[in-house]
Amino acid sequence: MSNRKVKVYCPATVANLVCGFDILGLALQDPQDIMEVWEKESPGIEIIPDERYHLPVRPEENVAGASLIALIEEAQLTTGFTIKIDKRIKPGSGLGSSAASSAGAVVAANYLLGNRFSKNDLVRFAMNGEKVASGVKHADNITPCIFGGITLIRAIHPLDIVALNVPDLFVTVVHPQIEVKTSDARQILRKEVQLKDAIRQWGNIAGLVTGFMKNDYDLIGRSLEDVIIEPVRSILIPGFDTVKKRCREAGALGGGISGSGPSIFMLSKENKEAAACEMIMQEEFDRLGIEYKTYLTRINVQGILVEETR
């Protein structure tokens, strides 16, 4: 038994990308969680939590723990892991905080085990963490977190992941410090949608994917429209309509709710426009008197980075 230890950098992620509910996502360069993971000789999982947040430390209730349990079972390990989490992606931000922990834990463990599992396996393990976090085994944050870049989940059963081309884009994000639970944000969605709305949505999805593949920024901008989810969920986010409208007027290609919110993201072709978006976001949430944090960042193309330490 070695005492190898790794540090993993786990990027925040933006799921859905406006029209691609449950299928599209991208990884951000900032913020990132940092986790340290090392093997221990006794079986089981020990979690050293981030003291800033009151996250569960019992492995089966902790997203990183639940993901690792799945990996340990499939690997039939008799040893265990210790995890120390430096959480920089705020839980409940809509920026894939739970996915970062879930994915980070299994990527780190897999590295320590000599990379015996594929990235697809790791996504599958980490989905158990998402189940703990939101009750649903969704993969649209985990996938870009592990793969980096912009990812498509064509299907969940069996898991079919497609890496898309990544155009040169700037991403501006605002996290207004209000609480929107993923489970609540799911419950307010209607279970049925109008066929005509679904058709409009899949036109936009096809347009967005084609825009990414062709580096066609205008097409990306025209396709960033969601007629199904956003009209319902945006009600939960004060300032959403104003921020979106003003950012587009300021030259952003478009954007919307990050995951199930409350964070809002905007894609821009140039830094100048992305900076204008950040200023608009700051102005709007200052005006509303809501605490917030903004990020002006880029797409992270490498996904989780593993660094071996002593």
Add this chain to the structure above:
Amino acid sequence: MSNRKVKVYCPATVANLVCGFDILGLALQDPQDIMEVWEKESPGIEIIPDERYHLPVRPEENVAGASLIALIEEAQLTTGFTIKIDKRIKPGSGLGSSAASSAGAVVAANYLLGNRFSKNDLVRFAMNGEKVASGVKHADNITPCIFGGITLIRAIHPLDIVALNVPDLFVTVVHPQIEVKTSDARQILRKEVQLKDAIRQWGNIAGLVTGFMKNDYDLIGRSLEDVIIEPVRSILIPGFDTVKKRCREAGALGGGISGSGPSIFMLSKENKEAAACEMIMQEEFDRLGIEYKTYLTRINVQGILVEETR
């Protein structure tokens, strides 16, 4: 006033492409309608119909006529056109027969007018023909007919057309000679769909478009799945399930209903597999005792071809 005359070759088209209901389509090299169009000094439209089919000759009731009326109005012409139609794409086949006539008429007239309208304008005019044919101004046959290749209609209002990459594919088509009216095929569709089915559908659409853009044949094959329209419409087409199942087993990437049917199409990477599909189609409709016609063809990348004649 010249007496210029053009001959246009108008390709058959496959709309929907399984999962892309109302947004995707491709043009075929075979069959094609041939139309002759020339200017006449008196206003109005004269239609010399194909004697094999009893198609309306009053311009406002004829798909080519209705399309030309829209063009003549917008061009504010005081002259008219004569159209002679050699219809080789059987009406009611689901292979874009009405679109070929609608699109051919306006492409020909536009050529005679010195190409004053854009392709997007021509699609808009020709949609009036589709309205006459099926009651709905859909553009998913007209667009590939005019543009060639594989096309995406991201949105109808305003019209947003995107040309996709065209992988090297063989297309096998069978047209069983039974009647399925587009208007009937639309009426049996439910107006609401389950959100979970819509999500699965847009995963497939994103996968199919990505497959086309990357020439990823496996991804194309995995994405050729329709959980919304096909389960309802395929009931109207005897032999559908067997043909589809056997063609996939024989190596076809996949396929489904062409437009609203009754034609069935299959995409294959190699001629050998496409030929196997044709044999399966022949066997199945022979067995069912239903008259049919098959085509083993390629994707037409140029769209409607205009030839000036005397």
